[in-house]
Amino acid sequence: xxxxxxxxxxxxxxxxxxxxxxxxxxxxxxxxxxxxxxxxxxxxxxxxxxxxxxxxxxxxxxxxxxxxxxxxxxxxxxxxxxxxxxxxxxxxxxxxxxxxxxxxxxxxxxxxxxxxxxxxxxxxxxxxxxxxxxxxxxxxxxxxxxxxxxxxxxxxxxxxxxxxxxxxxxxxxxxxxxxxxxxxxxxxxxxxxxxxxxxxxxxxxxxxxxxxxxxxxxxxxxxxxxxxxxxxxxxxxxxxxxxxxxxxxxxxxxxxxxxxxxxxxxxxxxxxxxxxxxxxxxxxxxxxxxxxxxxxxxxxxxxxxxxxxxxxxxxxxxxxxxxxxxxxxxxxxxxxxxxxxxxxxxxxxxxxxxxxxxxxxxxxxx
Amino acid sequence: xxxxxxxxxxxxxxxxxxxxxxxxxxxxxxxxxxxxxxxxxxxxxxxxxxxxxxxxxxxxxxxxxxxxxxxxxxxxxxxxxxxxxxxxxxxxxxxxxxxxxxxxxxxxxxxxxxxxxxxxxxxxxxxxxxxxxxxxxxxxxxxxxxxxxxxxxxxxxxxxxxxxxxxxxxxxxxxxxxxxxxxxxxxxxxxxxxxxxxxxxxxxxxxxxxxxxxxxxxxxxxxxxxxxxxxxxxxxxxxxxxxxxxxxxxxxxxxxxxxxxxxxxxxxxx
Amino acid sequence: xxxxxxxxxxxxxxxxxxxxxxxxxxxxxxxxxxxxxxxxxxxxxxxxxxxxxxxxxxxxxxxxxxxxxxxxxxxxxxxxxxxxxxxxxxxxxxxxxxxxxxxxxxxxxxxxxxxxxxxxxxxxxxxxxxxxxxxxxxxxxxxxxxxxxxxxxxxxxxxxxxxxxxxxxxxxxxxxxxxxxxxxxxxxxxxxxxxxxxxxxxxxxxxxxxxxxxxxxxxxxxxxxxxxxxxxxxxxxxxxxxxxxxxxxxxxxxxxxxxxxxxxxxxxxxxxxxxxxxxxxxxxxxxxxxxxxxxxxxxxxxxxxxxxxxxxxxxxxxxxxxxxxxx
Numbered sequence: 001x002x003x004x005x006x007x008x009x010x011x012x013x014x015x016x017x018x019x020x021x022x023x024x025x026x027x028x029x030x031x032x033x034x035x036x037x038x039x040x041x042x043x044x045x046x047x048x049x050x051x052x053x054x055x056x057x058x059x060x061x062x063x064x065x066x067x068x069x070x071x072x073x074x075x076x077x078x079x080x081x082x083x084x085x086x087x088x089x090x091x092x093x094x095x096x097x098x099x100x101x102x103x104x105x106x107x108x109x110x111x112x113x114x115x116x117x118x119x120x121x122x123x124x125x126x127x128x129x130x131x132x133x134x135x136x137x138x139x140x141x142x143x144x145x146x147x148x149x150x151x152x153x154x155x156x157x158x159x160x161x162x163x164x165x166x167x168x169x170x171x172x173x174x175x176x177x178x179x180x181x182x183x184x185x186x187x188x189x190x191x192x193x194x195x196x197x198x199x200x201x202x203x204x205x206x207x208x209x210x211x212x213x214x215x216x217x218x219x220x221x222x223x224x225x226x227x228x229x230x231x232x233x234x235x236x237x238x239x240x241x242x243x244x245x246x247x248x249x250x251x252x253x254x255x256x257x258x259x260x261x262x263x264x265x266x267x268x269x270x271x272x273x274x275x276x277x278x279x280x281x282x283x284x285x286x287x288x289x290x291x292x293x294x295x296x297x298x299x300x301x302x303x304x305x306x307x308x309x310x311x312x313x314x315x316x317x318x319x320x321x322x323x324x325x326x327x328x329x330x331x332x333x334x335x336x337x338x339x340x341x342x343x344x345x346x347x348x349x350x351x352x353x354x355x356x357x358x359x360x361x362x363x364x365x366x
Numbered sequence: 367x368x369x370x371x372x373x374x375x376x377x378x379x380x381x382x383x384x385x386x387x388x389x390x391x392x393x394x395x396x397x398x399x400x401x402x403x404x405x406x407x408x409x410x411x412x413x414x415x416x417x418x419x420x421x422x423x424x425x426x427x428x429x430x431x432x433x434x435x436x437x438x439x440x441x442x443x444x445x446x447x448x449x450x451x452x453x454x455x456x457x458x459x460x461x462x463x464x465x466x467x468x469x470x471x472x473x474x475x476x477x478x479x480x481x482x483x484x485x486x487x488x489x490x491x492x493x494x495x496x497x498x499x500x501x502x503x504x505x506x507x508x509x510x511x512x513x514x515x516x517x518x519x520x521x522x523x524x525x526x527x528x529x530x531x532x533x534x535x536x537x538x539x540x541x542x543x544x545x546x547x548x549x550x551x552x553x554x555x556x557x558x559x560x561x562x563x564x565x566x567x568x569x570x571x572x573x574x575x576x577x578x579x580x581x582x583x584x585x586x587x588x589x590x591x592x593x594x595x596x597x598x599x600x601x602x603x604x605x606x607x608x609x610x611x612x613x614x615x616x617x618x619x620x621x622x623x624x625x626x627x628x629x630x631x632x633x634x635x636x
Numbered sequence: 637x638x639x640x641x642x643x644x645x646x647x648x649x650x651x652x653x654x655x656x657x658x659x660x661x662x663x664x665x666x667x668x669x670x671x672x673x674x675x676x677x678x679x680x681x682x683x684x685x686x687x688x689x690x691x692x693x694x695x696x697x698x699x700x701x702x703x704x705x706x707x708x709x710x711x712x713x714x715x716x717x718x719x720x721x722x723x724x725x726x727x728x729x730x731x732x733x734x735x736x737x738x739x740x741x742x743x744x745x746x747x748x749x750x751x752x753x754x755x756x757x758x759x760x761x762x763x764x765x766x767x768x769x770x771x772x773x774x775x776x777x778x779x780x781x782x783x784x785x786x787x788x789x790x791x792x793x794x795x796x797x798x799x800x801x802x803x804x805x806x807x808x809x810x811x812x813x814x815x816x817x818x819x820x821x822x823x824x825x826x827x828x829x830x831x832x833x834x835x836x837x838x839x840x841x842x843x844x845x846x847x848x849x850x851x852x853x854x855x856x857x858x859x860x861x862x863x864x865x866x867x868x869x870x871x872x873x874x875x876x877x878x879x880x881x882x883x884x885x886x887x888x889x890x891x892x893x894x895x896x897x898x899x900x901x902x903x904x905x906x907x908x909x910x911x912x913x914x915x916x917x918x919x920x921x922x923x924x925x926x927x928x929x930x931x932x933x934x935x936x937x938x939x940x941x942x943x944x945x946x947x948x949x950x951x952x953x954x955x956x957x958x959x960x961x962x963x
Contacts, residue, residue: 084919085496091740094500111921147825147907153919175907177824178915182597183905189599192823192905318920392794393801400802478716485892485937486930487899490911493918493926497740573810580812581903589812596816604816608809615808 031240033073034063034247037095039104039154039228041080041182043275049078050271050281051200052122052228053254053294054099059270062250072243080180084153087113096236097247101125101155102227102309103318109328110319114234116330118244119251119296119337122228124354126284127159129215130202131195132188140167140215147175149184149196155226158312159217160197163224203280218286222354227305229298237330248333249340252296256343259291295347298329304352419602427602428609431591437610443586444575445614447503451510452571456564459515463522463563467556468548473523480519488512488574492581503585506578513574517566525559526552561629565622572615588614742924751928754913764932766908767898770826774833775894779887782838786845786886790879791871796846803842811836811897815904824905829898836897837890844886848879884951888944895937 042049048058057063063074077095079085083104089095090113099121100108109115131137137146140163150160150171161171179187181201187193189210196202205211217224230251237244258267267290268281285293306325313319338344348356401421408420431437466473466480488509499505529552537547579589588610595603724744729735731743754760785803789796811832822828852875860870902911910933917925 084921087921088496089500091497092500094502107921152916153921177905177907178912178919179824179905182593186597186599186819187824187905190820190823192819192825392797396798396802397805474712474715475719479719482934482938485895485941486934487896487937489896489900489903490914490930490933492903493914494923494930496918497921497923573812576810577812577900580815592813592816596819599820601817601820604820608813608817611810611813612805612808615810616805619808 030070030072030243031096031236032071033075034067034097034243035075035077035095036063037077037079037086037089037098037100039079039082039086039098039100041082041180042078044273047076047078048274050274050276051125051284052099053251053258053296054121054230055271055274056254056258056267057250059273060254062254063247066246066250067243080182082151082154082180083107087111090115090233093233093235095233097230097232099228099230102229102306103155103158103313104153105229105231106306106309106313106323107153107319109323110313110321115231115328116234116237117229117231117298117328118248118330119255119334120227120229120298120302121251121255121296122293123295123302124222124225124288124293125155125199125228126217126225127156127163127197127199128202128213128217129163129195129197130188130206130211130213132191133209133212135194135212137195137214140164140169143195144169144173145175146194147177147192149179149187149193149198150176151180151184151197152176152178155228155309156197156199158309158316158318159224159226161316162312163215163217166224200280200284201276203283204277207277207279218288222301223305223308225305227302229302245333245336249337252334252337252341252343255294255296256341256346258294259347261290264290291347296334297347297349298331298334299349300352300357301350301354303329419605423602424605424609427600428606431606436591440586440588440591441610441614444579444588447506447578447587448510448571448575451507451574452514452568454507455511455514455571456518456567458511459518459563459567460522460560462515463519463560464526464553466519467523467526468552484516484520488516489577489581492578496582505582506575509578509582510571510574514567514571517570518560518563521559521563521566522556525556525563528559529555558630561626565626568618568622569615572618576611740923742927746924747927747931750922750924751931754928760932763909763913763929764936766906766912767902767910768936770829770902770909771833771891771894771898774830774898775837775891777830778834778837778894779841779890781834782841782886782890783845783883785838786842786883787849789842789846790849790875800846807839807843812900815901819905829901829906832901833894833897837894840889840893841883841886844882844889845879848882848886849875851882852878881948881952884948888941888948891944892937892941895940899933 038049038054040049049055058076067074077089079089081088083100084107086095086098086100087104087108090098090108098115105115105117129140129143137143143164150157164170164174177187177193179193179196181198184193184196184198185201185205188196189205195214202211202213206213230248232244232247257263265278268278268285271281272278303325306328310319310323310325314322338346351357405421408418408423428437462480466477491512492509495505495509499508533551533555534547537551542551575587576589576592579585579587580593588607591610592604592607595601595607727741728744731741731745751760754763785799789799814832814835815828818828818831822831856874856878857870860874865873898909899911899914902909903915906912906915910929913929914926917923917929
């Protein structure tokens with residue numbers, strides 16, 4: 001420049017330089033608020049959800065208690081649009097952690113969302129097919145050409161497709177309507193749809209006599225179940241690894257409590273605070289051990305399931321290209337938690353087929 | 367740009383035609399008869415459906431919502447969003463409309479694109495908006511701003527372009543610069559049309575508010591009341607929600623028309 | 637040289653207005669303050685409206701004016717495309733350089749590919765057909781009802797007095813607010829969509845029809861009265877012809893509203909259609925599918941609007957030729 005900088009200009013520039021230099025320093029400081037997105041509309045006052053140890057964390061306010069001394073606030077955000085809506089929030093960084101099902105997580109990753117999977121928080125969730133009570137639909141094969149509600153993009157979507165495929169049908173053979181859980185219930189009860197794919201939310205409707213369950217994945221090949229886990233944005237994890245560890249610790253603690261059969265009644269009561277009654281939870285967890293469902297382990301079964309989801313999703317053109325599952329799970333935090341809490345032998349690791357690994361309880365494989 | 371008749375037709379929708387002649391009570395006959403029929407049907411059980419709620423029930427629900435404050439919270443949230451979006455959209459629309467009207471080159475370049483943009487339902491942009499701005503209030507305000515922007519741009523531009531030629535000639539004779547012509551001749555002449563645009567923007571952003579709440583579901587609002595009612599089969603909630611929406615829309619219309627009459631007295635009709 | 641006086645008569649058509657053509661040499665030397673100085677600019681070829689497309693500024697670029705007419709016409713044709721092309725270029729650049737992450741805005745190439753895949757697999761036609769069918773049925777039903785209602789209100793003051801206020805009240809409620817109500821009544825099948833689209837189309841048609849009936853020029857009506865026209869003759873020969881343009885505008889507006897509300901309705905609950913594609917794309921985070929569907933929606937809406945515009949102009953032209961004094 002030909003003219004020397006005026007004093008004002010110089011001051012501004014140096015202030016800017018200073019701000020920029022301490023910027024990165026500031027970034028590694030603790031966050032002021034940790035935001036957790038839940039792929040469910042949830043219910044109750046305050047809003048919570050069930051079916052996962054995360055619900056226990058929410059109701060008991062364990063995260064709030066954990067971070068209070070550090071002055072960090074916790075924000076829980078619930079998404080009626082489930083997994084897909086959580087992806088939208090992740091893509092513009094409105095949440096840091098997310099509880100989501102496997103398919104939407106895969107879809108997000110396939111579309112460039114940079115995330116890391118931390119702990120499993122609700123494995124082997126079942127899928128059901130329900131119809132109005134008077135319906136003459138008896139089995140999956142009767143669904144052909146019928147109007148069926150499927151919540152696209154959620155982990156139930158893929159299981160639904162697999163179930164249909166096992167019965168020789170494809171999504172195209174039905175008139176599939178995309179409806180979220182609440183709208184699907186309204187539609188079925190008013191005979192707007194002939195059938196619906198869904199989860200535990202339907203037991204309440206069934207118990208009211210407004211629907212009947214004609215198909216359930218309970219007791220079948222665990223490949224027909226859906227998984228959900230807690231993930232974190234890669235940026236957040238890089239910047240605040242200590243906070244991530246603390247969150248994982250809390251979730252593992254909740255998983256431990258939720259896996260104890262002694263706590264079964266209390267667990268269902270806590271989950272019932274979301275609006276889904278105890279009877280529904282009893283139906284969903286019928287003949288299943290809590291430990292099997294609430295285990296946080298990232299074992300061979302989970303990895304195999306996620307890989308299968310990727311494979312199926314590519315084949316069905318739900319995503320455009322393969323995404324690597326290896327390297328997506330970041331189990332360092334989980335391992336550290338298990339070690340810290342002395343829970344390394346607490347849960348059974350399962351093999352790729354969902355059977356307990358030979359040799360009894362073992363440490364998580366990866 | 368859109369031909370003027372189209373916008374006059376739009377205006378006809380929001381500035382309702384009034385029945386000619388006196389005896390205004392005749393307008394009440396139909397709604398009262400409908401309500402009476404409805405009440406009878408629910409009382410005597412003509413239609414056997416869980417969905418048939420009596421008018422009394424709707425009133426009760428309404429009273430309950432007013433009483434426990436839920437209605438005010440929802441209304442306040444919706445109105446806050448709407449007014450913010452309306453403000454932003456109108457401001458941006460005035461600028462864009464003025465540019466399109468005053469600058470022929472810009473009009474040639476951007477006009478057709480804007481025209482095409484107008485043809486696409488704003489709701490089609492919701493998925494993109496939700497990915498770019500999330501599901502919260504920011505996304506909704508963006509959506510509402512777009513809804514308000516369109517009528518303001520169209521009417522401002524049309525208003526500017528239909529400045530009476532006589533006035534322009536006088537300006538030319540007196541040697542007004544382009545700037546002077548624009549600010550002292552064109553814009554004042556366009557004020558009635560601009561007001562129409564702003565008026566439509568208010569209405570449209572209210573209509574869009576409900577839509578935004580429906581499709582960008584999160585938080586509070588009157589639209590969320592409707593959704594809740596629909597999901598829990600509470601027809602009374604749905605009907606009450608609709609009544610609230612209609613009433614607010616009608617109120618806005620009435621206020622805006624009052625203002626318009628005042629302005630018309632000052633600036634003259636387009 | 638003579639200079640025609642400026643005409644300040646309002647309403648003079650551009651053609652009659654005297655032209656002020658002065659060369660540089662003729663420019664008078666008048667010393668006035670800046671505000672009073674007459675600015676003798678090179679005259680516009682057409683009228684004196686600022687926004688006239690032919691108007692150029694005080695310094696029309698000479699070389700451009702000298703270019704051959706066909707080049708200027710061609711460039712004028714291309715002008716509307718400049719902005720979209722520039723945006724497209726920016727979009728492609730942004731995607732290529734990575735300024736915009738792929739999940740936020742997919743590269744235009746993806747969108748084109750998706751569009752091609754859809755077209756090739758026949759899916760596009762399936763969905764377009766479903767959407768068009770819905771909008772045509774809904775529009776037809778809504779217009780019919782709107783015409784009947786508007787005519788009834790237009791012809792009979794008492795019908796108008798009874799019906800119009802309720803109509804006005806119901807109009808205040810937007811389509812999406814009707815959705816939960818109609819949804820609970822008829823479920824989520826085709827009737828839901830037909831009803832909502834019909835409602836959207838009916839409103840402008842009814843109101844414009846009523847408007848059209850109202851605006852029969854008083855003068856003509858008087859003439860009809862003087863000549864002792866029967867009511868029927870009055871309607872057919874005086875009221876109706878002057879109502880037709882407004883009626884047609886109403887139909888055009890009704891179609892626009894129907895097309896706009898089609899997308900909205902399909903977004904909520906459908907198993908095929910363009911709105912359905914948008915939802916599917918959204919659920920599976922395939923923004924290129926969303927954009928492709930949005931493009932198709934825009935293109936079809938634009939095409940049909942142009943068609944109606946053309947039809948309207950034909951109609952207006954024919955009417956103007958037939959009855960010059962009717963307005």
